[in-house]
Amino acid sequence: MSQRVPGFDTLAIHSGAQPDPATGARTTPIYQTTAYVFNDTDHAASLFGLQAFGNIYTRIMNPTQAVLEERLAALEGGTAALAVASGHAAQMIVFHTLMTAGDNFIAARRLYGGSINQFGHSFKNFGWEVRWADVDDPETIASQIDDRTKALFIESFANPAGFVTDIEAMAKIAHDAGIPLIVDNTMASPYLVRPFEHGADIVVHSLTKFLGGHGNSMGGVIVDGGTFDWSASDKYPMLSTPRDEYGGVVLHETFGNFSFAIACRVLGLRDLGPAIAPMNAFLILTGIETLALRMQRHCDNALAVAKHLKDHPKVEWVEYSGLEGHHNNALQKRYSPKGAGSVFTFGVKGGYEAGVKFVEGVEIISHLANIGDTRTLVIHPASTTHRQLTDEQREKAGAGNDVVRLSIGIEDVADIIADIDQALDKTA
Numbered sequence: 001m002s003q004r005v006p007g008f009d010t011l012a013i014h015s016g017a018q019p020d021p022a023t024g025a026r027t028t029p030i031y032q033t034t035a036y037v038f039n040d041t042d043h044a045a046s047l048f049g050l051q052a053f054g055n056i057y058t059r060i061m062n063p064t065q066a067v068l069e070e071r072l073a074a075l076e077g078g079t080a081a082l083a084v085a086s087g088h089a090a091q092m093i094v095f096h097t098l099m100t101a102g103d104n105f106i107a108a109r110r111l112y113g114g115s116i117n118q119f120g121h122s123f124k125n126f127g128w129e130v131r132w133a134d135v136d137d138p139e140t141i142a143s144q145i146d147d148r149t150k151a152l153f154i155e156s157f158a159n160p161a162g163f164v165t166d167i168e169a170m171a172k173i174a175h176d177a178g179i180p181l182i183v184d185n186t187m188a189s190p191y192l193v194r195p196f197e198h199g200a201d202i203v204v205h206s207l208t209k210f211l212g213g214h215g216n217s218m219g220g221v222i223v224d225g226g227t228f229d230w231s232a233s234d235k236y237p238m239l240s241t242p243r244d245e246y247g248g249v250v251l252h253e254t255f256g257n258f259s260f261a262i263a264c265r266v267l268g269l270r271d272l273g274p275a276i277a278p279m280n281a282f283l284i285l286t287g288i289e290t291l292a293l294r295m296q297r298h299c300d301n302a303l304a305v306a307k308h309l310k311d312h313p314k315v316e317w318v319e320y321s322g323l324e325g326h327h328n329n330a331l332q333k334r335y336s337p338k339g340a341g342s343v344f345t346f347g348v349k350g351g352y353e354a355g356v357k358f359v360e361g362v363e364i365i366s367h368l369a370n371i372g373d374t375r376t377l378v379i380h381p382a383s384t385t386h387r388q389l390t391d392e393q394r395e396k397a398g399a400g401n402d403v404v405r406l407s408i409g410i411e412d413v414a415d416i417i418a419d420i421d422q423a424l425d426k427t428a
Contacts, residue, residue, distance in 0.1 A: 008075065008190075008191065008292060009292045011071070011074045011075055012071070012075060012288050012289055012290075012291050012292060013289045015070055015071040015074035015075065016066070016067040016068070016069070016070030016071040016074070017067050017071070017285075027286075028064055028067045028282065028285055029063075029064065029282075030064055030278050030279055030281075030282045031058075031062055031063040031064045031278050032278050032279070033058060033062075033278075034057065034058050035056070035057050035058070036054075036055040036056065036057075049246060049247060049249075050246050050249055050254070050262075050266065058275060058278065059269070059270070059273055059275045060265060060266070060269060060270050060275070061265070062275075062276075062278050062281065064278045064281040064282050064285070065083050065276055065278065065281045067281075067285060068081075068083050068219075068221075068276075068281045068284060068285050068288075069081040069082060069083050069221070071285065071288060072190075072205070072211070072221050072223055072288075073223055073224075075190040075191075075288070075291075076185070076190045076194060076195075076196060076203050076223045077190075077194050077196045077197065077225075078196060078203065078223040078224050078225050078226065079224050079225065079226030079257045079258040079261070080223075080224045080226075080258035080261035080262070081221050081222060081223045081224065081261060082221065082222045082261050082264045082265050082269065083207070083219060083220070083221045083276045083281060083284075084219070084220045084221070084222070084269060084274050084275065084276055085218060085219065085220065085274040085275060085276050085277075085280075086206065086208065086218050086219065086220045086274065087114075087184075087186060087204065087205060087206025087207070087208065087209075087220040088114060088115075088118055088206075088220065089220050089274035090204045090205070090206075090220035090221055090222050091115065091118060091184075091204060091220075092118075092268075092272065092274070093222060093264045093268035093269060093272065093274070094151075094182060094202060094204060094222055094264065095123065095126075095128060095150075095151070096126075096267075096268045096272060097238055097239070097260065097263050097264050097267060097268050098150045098151055098180075098236060098238075099126070099128045099150050100127075100237075101126065101127030101128070102127055102148060103127075103128060103129070103148045103149075103150050104128070104129040104130070104131055104146070104148050104149050104150070105128070105129075105130060105131070105149060105150050105151040105152070105153060106130075106131050106132075106133050106141050106144055106145065106149060106151070106152045106153065107119055107130050107131070107132060107133070107152075107153040107154075108132075108133060108134075108135045108153065108154045108155065108158065108165065109132045109133065109134055109135075110135065110155070110158035110159075110161075110163060110165075110398070111153075111155055111158065111159065111184075112155070112159040112160075112184070112186075113159075113160075113381075113385055113386070113399075115184070119153075131144045131149075135154060135158075135165050135166070135170060138169060138173055141170075141173050142173055142176075142177070145177045145179070149177065149179055150179060150235060150236075151174075151179050151180050151181075151182050151202075152170060152173065152174040152177075152179060152180075152181050152182065153182045153183075153184070154167070154170050154181070154182070154183055154184070155183070155184040155185075155186070155187065156183050156184070156185045156187065156188045156193045156195055156335070157187035157188045157192075157193070157321075157336075157340075157341050157343070158187075159186075159187055159343065159371070160343065160344075160345050160381070160398065160399075160403075160405040161319040161320075161343075161344055161345045161398065161405075162187060162319070162320065162321055162340060162341050162343045162344045162345075163319075163321060163328050164193075164321050164328055164331040164332045164334075164335050164336060164340070165331075166331055166335075167181075167183060167193075167195055167198035167199060167200060167335065168198045168199050170199075171198060171199025171200060171201075172199070174201075175199070178232065178233055178235070179235070180201035180202055180228045181195075181199060181200050181201050181202070182200070182201070182202045182203075182204065183195035183200040183202070183203050183204070184203075184204050184205070184206075185203050185204070185205055186204075186205045186206045186209050186210065186372070187209070187210070187341055187343055187371070187372075188336060188341055189205075189210045189211060189291060189295055191291055191292050191295040191296075191338065192295060192299070192336040192338055192339060192341060193335055193336050196223075196225045196227070198335065200225060201225045201227055201228040202222065202223070202224065202225060202228075202260065203222075203223040203225065204220065204221065204222055204223070205220060205221045205223075206219075206220055206372075207219030207220055207221055207284045208220075208370070208372070209370070209371050209372025210291070210294070210295065210298070210342075210371075210372035211284060211287060211288055211291060211372075212283060212284040212287040212288075212372075213287040213288075213290070213291065213294055213372060213373070213374060214283070214287055214373065214374055215370060215372075215373040215374070215375065216283055217279070217280040217283035217284055217287075218276075218280055219276050219280050219281065219284050220276075222260075222261065222264050223261075224257075224258050224259075224260040224261035224264075226256075226257030226258055226260075227257070228260070230252040230259060230260065231252050231253070236252075238251070238263055238267055239251050239252040239259055239260065239263050240252050240253075243267070246266070251263050251266075251267075294374065294410055295338075295339070295342075296338065296339065297410040298339075298341065298342035298408060298409070298410060299322070299338065299339025299340060299341060299342065300339070300413075301342070301408045301409070301410065301411075301413045301416060302320065302322065302339075302340065302341065302342045302343075302344065302406075302408040303320070303322045303323075303339070303340065304413045304417070305406065305408055305413065305416055305417060305420065306318050306320035306322060306323055306344060306346075307323065308417050308420075309346050309420070310323060312421075312424065313349075314348065314349050314350075314354075314424040314425075314427060314428070315346055315347065315348060315349065315424070316346075316347035316348065316349050316402060317346065317347045318344070318345075318346045318347075319344055319345045319346065320340060320344035321340040321341075321344075322339060322340030322341075342371075342372070342407055342408040342409070343371050343372075343405065343406070343407045343408075344405075344406060344408075345398070345403050345404065345405050345406070346403075346404055346406070347400070347402040347403060347404070348402050348404055348424070348427060349402070349427070350402070350427050350428075351401045351402045352382055352383065352401035352402070353427075354402070354427040355380040355382060355383065355401065355402060355403070355404055356380060356383050357423075357426050357427045358378075358380065358404060358423050358424060358426070358427050359378050359379065359380045359383075359404065359423075360426075361422070361423035361424075361425075361426035361427070362378060362419055362420075362423045363419055363422070363423075364376065364411065364415055364416070364419040365377065365378050365406075365416070365419050365420070365423070366378070367379065369384065369385060370407070371405075371407035372407060373407065373409060374409050374410050375409045375411070376406065376407065376408050376409035376411060376416050376419075377406070377407040377409070378404060378405065378406050378407075379404075379405050380403070380404055380405075381394070381399035381403055381405060382394050382399055382400065382401045382402075382403065385399070386399040
């Protein structure tokens with residue numbers, strides 16, 4: 001039995017966790033502390049010098065956080081992970097580790113709107129340039145890569161419509177150029193897609209969404225795939241050159257296939273400081289225990305709702321990769337055979353006004369800006385997140401006046417459909 005490789009559901013419950021050695025508590029405790037006592041000065045020196053692993057300060061690590069990190073690394077099939085305060089924090093730390101002023105990276109055009117803003121606006125203050133590309137047209141990626149390009153960034157399931165990205169094709173482009181492929185796996189979760197199995201080098205998540213799953217805690221994670229050679233060129237000096245702050249340690253040379261996760265912790269999180277709260281780490285760990293059960297229900301419910309909407313007289317179109325005949329269905333079956341996720345968009349007949357009436361007419365469904373909750377969630381981007389844009393800009397962003405985004409929850413699917421129907425009736 002000890003030689004058996006545990007299944008996904010078992011890993012989601014047990015990875016990284018042991019009964020608490022002090023109390024015997026079976027559930028991982030919330031270690032609500034800021035700092036940790038050293039054995040002696042030599043012990044402290046070895047921790048600060050990266051000669052030993054251990055706890056120093058909760059801004060950098062925490063025992064509850066450590067269990068979460070080990071569990072996420074196991075579920076994704078990575079070598080190590082770093083949990084931080086949010087998905088945005090994870091992306092900031094990743095690029096801080098890879099980039100210097102004047103560098104650029106390629107990003108898919110189809111991304112979460114918050115990532116588009118972070119990459120296109122906030123990152124400019126660091127001197128980092130994003131170059132947008134169409135993942136359906138590889139030439140738009142390859143043609144923009146130059147000597148200062150440091151990474152390719154995509155989503156496994158692209159927000160908001162849930163389109164499945166051809167990860168293997170993206171990995172080939174990135175690796176041919178000698179740069180890592182970063183995959184945001186938030187919308188799929190490792191239950192549906194494991195990007196490392198398809199060539200990804202780094203995976204990030206907003207833990208706030210499906211992994212936590214209950215809309216009660218913020219978090220993000222960086223998972224190191226352990227496959228990229230950070231010393232193959234001089235592109236990544238934070239990993240391949242001596243670090244003065246650690247007595248000349250070369251992180252890739254010292255830590256090998258989990259050196260990227262170490263670099264993110266001791267060079268990024270240490271100084272930029274977006275630490276995850278121990279309470280949030282605990283809540284997300286609890287959510288992960290039911291990930292497989294929830295994700296399958298999310299997928300099954302979403303497919304039923306999408307099929308219903310496809311034939312609804314008040315609906316113009318439905319974008320859900322799980323529908324037979326959808327242009328993205330073949331990729332969905334290839335990368336995510338268990339299901340197409342819970343998030344998709346549809347077009348309500350009547351345009352902007354009908355979209356507003358629909359989201360204001362729901363009763364069980366919650367009108368808010370989030371996804372990945374046990375509850376079904378809805379938003380009309382044109383009247384909320386994309387309201388400041390022109391009609392033309394909204395169309396280009398995939399947030400046209402008629403677009404409604406649903407994140408299907410795990411309620412009784414008949415109740416979800418009934419609520420959608422009564423809200424659509426109010427759009428007439």
